[in-house]
Amino acid sequence: MLTRTALEALTQRPPAFLRSAWPWRSLAYLLAGAVPGLVVFAVVANGLLFRLPLVVIAVVLAVVVLGRPLVARFERLRLRLVDSAPLPETTDRVRREMVLTLVTVFGLWWIDLVVVGFTTGGPVVLILSPVVQPDPTGLVAGVAALAGVLLLPVAAYTITAWAGARGAMVRAMLAPPELNEVVRSRARLVDAFEAERRRIERDLHDGAQQRLVALSMTLGLARLDLADDDPAAKLVERAHDQAKQALAELRELIRGVHPQVLTDRGLPAAVRDLAGRSPLPVNVHIDLTPYARERERPAPGRSASGGPRSEGRPSGGPTSGESASDGSAFGEPSLEKPVRLPVAVEATAYYVVAEALANVAKHARATKVTINGHLEKDRLVVEIHDDGCGGADPARGTGLTGLADRLAVVGGRLSLSSPVGGPTLMRVEIPCA
Incomplete structure (x- = not known):
């Protein structure tokens, strides 16, 4: 799983989130914060009890000066x-660590305990109702216990949300503001690199490719003027074949530098082009009309027009549920026009899909791939699903780390679900603002 923070984990689907370790990690994070806080509280409370203000002042100074390295290291590890x-x-x-130490030791730790207590106390009391409040009939206690069990997912979300907010607060206290400028400069470098890629693609397309086309045509005409028994005919024919092969390789190279279809027709057509060249059957459904998710979906087994849904072709042209050339859902004209995304968003999404399809073909042993894309408010969401063997691990050099880094430049996010045995689901979110 490439989800890096508790706040990112909250965006997962409820079953995946509740099965994950994030609620337990968040609970451990909040409870661990009470360790330094309780120690300092006990010393301060004793000083106040025996009316020793100097002790209280000494404790505060000791925490700030002497305890700062320990508390800061503890907070970094806990984060x-x-x-x-x-x-x-x-x-x-x-x-920064002095400020964090003061805020953590004298303020935030008891708020963490209050949040955990109120969040988990109610469900626990309800679950223990048959023991705490014995009922002769058992009906009321059973209903209360059931209500407590149903409230546990709510507690998991609440604890994870507060722990994620606490973690973001700690990171803001420890991370330098210069990082924002670093991120912006990295984005500018990526934009400049993308512009250079487009320039190279244009030069190759308008220069070297046209010369190779002319050379191939000239050699073909020369071959027609030579007799079959002429010794030079075989050499010209061989040169003609090599020129055609070089032209094909150059076209593939140009497509890899920056695909012309992405520039001319946008992301849906470019992804369909990738699907058509994939060795696996790929079903594509990309709808870039605004608020596509809010439009009413047809009932299962029925098309948008009310007729039976037909099985789509595995790749190539528009398939079942795939956007038509105008980007409308289910191949029908949409009342809303599809939008063209920013250049950086389209390029990032295209290369992520290309790398994902290459990984599936190379490692997954899958029989089919499904690509779904839509706009979700101000974000582009792309999901790549395959029925392969799963077990994708960024540490094994499958390119997933590179994809996450590429997405991070444009503020995107990558989530991966790939249990051993499959299936694998990769979800990509890219802000379009």
Whole structure:
């Protein structure tokens, strides 16, 4: 799973989220925060009890000056439970850690306990109703226990949300503001790189490719003027074949640098072009009309027009449920026009899909692939699903880390579900603003 933070985990589907370790990690994160807080609270409480204000002042100074490295290190280690992204080094690290130490030890830890107590206390009390409040009939206690069980998912979401917010707060205290400029500069570099790719593609298409086309035609005409028994005929024919092969390789190279179909017709057509060249059957459904998810979907087994849904072709032209050339859902004209996404968004989504299809063909041993894409408010969401063997692991060099890095440049996010034995579902979200 490439979800890095507890807040990102909340965007998963409820069954996947509740089965994951994120609720338990969030609970452990919140409970662990009470360790330094309770120690300092006990010392301060004793000082106040015996009316020793100097002790209280000494404890505060000791926490800020002497305890700062320990508390800060503890917070960095604890943060990994809800945010696995590494923290960068800062020039003003001591000042930031002092502020974090004061806020954590004297403020946030008891709020964490209050959130955990109120969130889990209610369901636990209801579940223990048959023991705490014995009922002769058992009906009321049974209903209360059932209600407690049903409230546990709500508690999991609440705890994870607060833990994710706490983790984001700690990261903001420790991470330098210069990182924002680093992210922006990296995005500018990617834009410049993409513009250079487009320039190279245009030069190859308008220059070298046209010359090879002319050379191939000239050699073909020369071959027609030579007799079959002429020794030069075989050499000209061989040169003609090599020119055609070089032209085919150059066209494939141009398509890899920056596909012309992506520039001319947009992402849906470019993805369909990828699907048509894939060795596996690929079903494509990409709807870039605004608010596509809010439109009413047809009933299962029925098409949008009310007739039976036909089985689509595995690849190539529009398939069942696939966008037509105008981007409308189910191949029918839409009342809303499809939108063209920003260049960086289209290019990123295209290369992510291309890399995903290459990984599936190389590693997954799948028999079919399904690609779904739609706009969700201000985000492009693309899901690639295959019925392969699963077990995709970024650590094994399958290109998943590179995809996550490419998405991070444009503020995107990649989630992966790939249990051993399959199936595999990759979900990509890219902001379009």
